[in-house]
Amino acid sequence: MIRAVGLVKRFGRVEALRGLSLEVGEGTVAGLVGPNGAGKTTTLRILAGLIKPDGGFAEVLGVRTDSPEFRKVKRWLAYLPEEVLPYDNLTGRAFIEFIHGLYGVDNVGEAVEISGLGPRVEDKVKTYSKGMKRRLVVAALLTVGARVLMLDEPTAGVDVVHAVEIRKLVREKARGAAVLYSSHNMLEVETLCDVVYFVNNGVVIDSGRPSDLAARYGAANLEEAFVKALRQTSAAGGRGAPPP
Numbered sequence: 001m002i003r004a005v006g007l008v009k010r011f012g013r014v015e016a017l018r019g020l021s022l023e024v025g026e027g028t029v030a031g032l033v034g035p036n037g038a039g040k041t042t043t044l045r046i047l048a049g050l051i052k053p054d055g056g057f058a059e060v061l062g063v064r065t066d067s068p069e070f071r072k073v074k075r076w077l078a079y080l081p082e083e084v085l086p087y088d089n090l091t092g093r094a095f096i097e098f099i100h101g102l103y104g105v106d107n108v109g110e111a112v113e114i115s116g117l118g119p120r121v122e123d124k125v126k127t128y129s130k131g132m133k134r135r136l137v138v139a140a141l142l143t144v145g146a147r148v149l150m151l152d153e154p155t156a157g158v159d160v161v162h163a164v165e166i167r168k169l170v171r172e173k174a175r176g177a178a179v180l181y182s183s184h185n186m187l188e189v190e191t192l193c194d195v196v197y198f199v200n201n202g203v204v205i206d207s208g209r210p211s212d213l214a215a216r217y218g219a220a221n222l223e224e225a226f227v228k229a230l231r232q233t234s235a236a237g238g239r240g241a242p243p244p
């Protein structure tokens with residue numbers, strides 16, 4: 001459902017991606033973890049068809065993301081950017097209606113419920129806290145009937161109770177869909193994801209099921225495994241092994 005093959009992306013002198021490859025099949029939640037500047041957002045933006053790679057290619061639902069045909073695939077794709085601010089002067093409900101209108105669906109009731117905003121959904125977005133805005137956008141996007149979900153730190157700034165709800169929901173929505181989930185929260189990735197890609201310096205340095213990765217590095221948890229993977233990669237000159 002999601003495939004990136006040898007992605008290369010340069011921004012001037014910065015080599016953001018240096019041959020990144022990954023695959024996410026139906027029913028799978030794949031985690032994308034890596035330090036700041038590792039290339040996670042760049043990968044998601046290429047996969048969402050927002051920017052073109054300088055090398056390699058990406059496919060979603062079998063269509064190349066840099067092809068004209070990709071426009072048709074976008075109906076089935078929900079991409080949540082790292083930073084997205086709903087329009088201040090819309091109410092929460094009007095924002096959900098706007099997003100659902102773009103996708104040609106009317107699932108506003110479910111989105112309102114998921115947002116957990118209660119009566120505040122009738123208030124203007126400018127009166128919301130940061131976490132409330134995030135919950136609104138996540139709720140709107142998780143309910144458009146997407147077959148491919150790409151979520152860049154969906155729970156950033158969201159309180160613990162609502163973060164748990166979002167994770168549960170992502171799990172539910174993954175039935176019949178593929179999810180690529182970028183997060184700095186290792187506990188979240190460990191509990192939610194079926195498979196995890198460790199990214200550093202624009203390449204995948206390792207990948208596997210969270211428990212397998214922990215075992216591979218003799219680590220107590222995914223966080224420890226990640227730190228060890230980073231250390232090993234820098235000791236080996238910065239380049240990781242290709243994914244298995």
Ligand SMILES: Nc1ncnc2c1ncn2[C@@H]1O[C@H](COP(=O)(O)OP(=O)(O)OP(=O)(O)O)[C@@H](O)[C@H]1O
Nearest residue numbers: 011014015016034035036037038039040041042043
């Ligand atoms: N539009 C851009 N112009 C110039 N450089 C960019 C641009 N977008 C990304 N980069 C650079 O590409 C590299 C990868 O950035 P990216 O945003 O993909 O990292 P990330 O893994 O998402 O980081 P973070 O965890 O901090 O969100 C960084 O060095 C960044 O400065």
